Amino acid sequence: MKKLTDFEINKKLENLIDWEYYDNALHTDFEFDNFKDCMSAMNRIAFECEALxxxxxxxxxxxxxxITLTTHDADGVTELDFKLASAINTIVEVEEED
Structure with missing residues (x-):
């Protein structure tokens, strides 16, 4: 998997809500109503991680x-990190609507 350039990463971040790029990785954080909701989201994210x-x-x-995303094999951010970040945002959106 090809490491993305800073320009490519910043361009893709324009369409990825609540994520930042620094220290050679994508970063975000979420706050839930309680521990149970947080763990529920983590479990749902884990299934997507395994699938990818x-x-x-x-x-x-x-x-x-x-959450921090980076592709260690590429020594930086790749398309796979953005794919997982997008899936995580979708999962958390659904969790927040419940």
Missing amino acids: NHHPEWTNIYNTLD
């Missing part, structure tokens, strides 16, 4: 979830 065979660096503290 691409896994985030993430941390959870009570109702917050911090």
Whole structure:
């Protein structure tokens, strides 16, 4: 998988709500109503990660979830990171509507 240039990454970020690019990775965080809702979202995200065979660096503290995406094999951000970020946004949107 090809590492994207800073220009390509910043252009793609225009269409990806609530994500930032720094330290050679995509970053976001989400705050949920409670721990249960956060864990539910994490479990749904985990299924998508397995389907894509691409896994985030993430941390959870009570109702917050911090996510970092990068493709270690490419030493930077690739199309796969954007595909997973988009899927994560869709999952979290659905969680918030429940």
